[in-house]
Amino acid sequence: MGSLGNDAHEASSLFNLNPLDPEEFRRQGHMIIDFLADYYRDIEKFPVRSQVQPGYLRKRLPKSAPYNPESIETILQDVQNEIVPGITHWQSPNYFAYFPSSGSIAGFLGEMLSTGFNVVGFNWMSSPAATELESIVMDWFGKMLKLPNSFLFSGNGGGVLQGTTCEAILCTLTASRDQMLNKIGRDNFRKLVVYGSDQTHCALQKAAQIAGIDPKNFRAVATNKSTEFGLSPVALEAAIQADLEAGLVPFFLCATVGTTSITAVDPIGPLCDVVKEYGIWVHIDAAYAGSACICPEFRHFIDGVEKADSFSLNAHKWFFTTLDCCCLWVKDPSALVKALSTNPEYLRNKATETRQVIDYKDWQIALSRRFRSLKLWMVIRSYGVANLRNYLRSHVKMAKQFEGLLVADNRFEVVVPRTFAMVCFRVAPSAMAITFNEETNVNELNAKLLESMNVSGKVYMTHAVVGGVYMIRFAVGTTLTEERHVSAVWKVVQEHTNTILNSYQ
């Protein structure tokens, strides 16, 4: 820093150190590493789901920012005492809620390097390595998934790292919207129709809202047990036909591999065959289950992807890469660029003008972008394809283990088939007294069971309601989880079920 202001009062509180002093960075950096290593070591001591009440923190922190600097020691003490109690421990081995976000050492280190370099990689020029590593790693990952060459840079497609699936869907939806509007004219904006199923992630609805699609033209096609809650090509075709007859213009389908509620899989190939003749853009949302497709035994779930236009998965969900890291591949990057590019003078540069480089700012919503590929690169290299497959398989194996325990106990029901590393179960109606046999009461009892387990702090699971059935989701995916944790959870489930069933006698 240069010499500082003259205000005597303010100068008196001066730190003499530069806020990025290398040796002070070293000292404080080592402190935080030890803090976090201890946190992981001790993580099972904390209740998995935070037990604080709304507003807890406002009571504990000052109303205004401090005027004078505070030491890192004081701040870390406050992290321990005030922040940690309000954290739901997503990295706990007893965390089985939502979809876990699997952290790893390599993912963490990659984020540290990215934060340390702190480059703002909007275009190639602003930090060539950020752009080039991203395109290389996206080709690596694409090959691991056996994506067709048309999704790789070598096949004139390409991949980009976004923050989340919401952004990936919004970008592809905007690109396809503008493609369609160019054909049919902007006067027909209100006729555009988006398709998903009633199991599609809410990201699609949100993206459609933001992109200005008339809410009336958002089709969540109903699914049911006969297709295991996958989107039926027949039902989709019927919906499209009805819309065409009403003079509307179908333009976007989001198909899902591994839905959020129950990891259902939409049949990609047949769905693509249905929409092909209408010029509908197909996006495959494999946010959760896409990672598993690096294992040959799971790859068939994305068969047909070669007919789709774009494909995304969240490496921060089940690929050991910390939040946020959504991988999006597209066959036609120019569609994204046409919809999302702006070229202000202050970003003009020779590299861009030669057209030999990618400027990723035109592939996403934001201009500024972090050097996210570092963490994906470090994860892939640190573990290698071999171990990554093994890690994923170990999660699936643990889910099977839990499924086996449920199946062997006739008080429980596995409600939908387990496909990946998540089991959806409930206390079966048959386990209850006859008066509680109606669906609503069964649902109520299971909701109580889940809440009582979560309140115990020993485990955290969440729920879904599909086809009117309330189910408890047991999602394995946290990196620290071992078989012994699954066994321990099973005990918790049994104990709480006993208590609940007894209370209903």
Added chain:
Amino acid sequence: MGSLGNDAHEASSLFNLNPLDPEEFRRQGHMIIDFLADYYRDIEKFPVRSQVQPGYLRKRLPKSAPYNPESIETILQDVQNEIVPGITHWQSPNYFAYFPSSGSIAGFLGEMLSTGFNVVGFNWMSSPAATELESIVMDWFGKMLKLPNSFLFSGNGGGVLQGTTCEAILCTLTASRDQMLNKIGRDNFRKLVVYGSDQTHCALQKAAQIAGIDPKNFRAVATNKSTEFGLSPVALEAAIQADLEAGLVPFFLCATVGTTSITAVDPIGPLCDVVKEYGIWVHIDAAYAGSACICPEFRHFIDGVEKADSFSLNAHKWFFTTLDCCCLWVKDPSALVKALSTNPEYLRNKATETRQVIDYKDWQIALSRRFRSLKLWMVIRSYGVANLRNYLRSHVKMAKQFEGLLVADNRFEVVVPRTFAMVCFRVAPSAMAITFNEETNVNELNAKLLESMNVSGKVYMTHAVVGGVYMIRFAVGTTLTEERHVSAVWKVVQEHTNTILNSYQ
């Protein structure tokens, strides 16, 4: 991890360690801290702007992902040898390009904690501390800026951390679009008009494109030297009147405090007065200069903010908080929530239903969100209001120092008034032989000067073209910059100017 798959070949390459093993985390974490501390210590050894050619990295890295794990030592060696040469060193004290992104130890530590906890804070329930700390810190920061109470939670407004200004603008634009459509009906979508100036950041155009606003209805009102390239309320009113007469519907204005090209300031109060009667939403984009407004002597630049609807700044630009961290305050959070909320069953929870909590997923594009407030909180506490002001003032002082050197040398011209920590200058036409006195040649010479300095690796600056004038932007804001670096840059500028002017003789 549970026990692993049976594939003999894959099992042979197995790491026995869990990928989040606490002691291995500690070992590797300390290695990276030392790597980065050394990087900061040695950063002046590297050319500021990367000197690699397009495609350099593809030649150096394997075409496919490794099958077997690689050691952290190997990977770090590759970071040093292959990645660092492709980095433009945004943290170098000789970096004066674009707007710098000021890193700090506290910002880095906050990002580490956030990555370490790796919570996915979409709603309150998923990690109460993430939501609560964010709302508290946004109130702190709002008070530091003397934002009116109506932008704070205590005044029924509130703040949220987004990734970038692009996202902040897209969210507020979508909220105001839907508010207006509710009044005028969706049939009038094509009549909606967005306003900015020809100096407004391209984020506005991009947001309007994504939100489906007809490109014909995007008004970049021309600015000129008479208002120092600030948006004229008179010109704005004329544009609005013309649109109203054409039957269009004005609904959104983005005013800027500190434009990207030349840090011009739009007159917020008078602009708000103009649009008030039309029900236009006013967003203030203070991405760069907003931070400076924590200093009393700069606060007047946002006078009138009390009449606006939303206000944003990038803490990752000039507030020592690493990328990404955009602070957005709004008066009416319900407008965001109405436009951006989705409420799927799998996220239902008691806390949300009591309406005592904030679910930030409904204030932004994405569902998933990082625990960004940790870094902003740590920055504010580690340095305190006093030092934060002093740091910002020191940057302004260094910019003044550079301006003084330019002014004293009559070969140079400060092209537009310096307002914050950026100086826009050029070699003056008068310094050149008479035949080169035409504007295009003056521009050409200055472009050559800039490129020759950047190629030297000693400094990195970028350019702008405003009112037909090509200017070199000298933006102070990198944390490690000291007065001695500014003096050194001045020597570089003089040497290269001498060479260029001589070559034109």
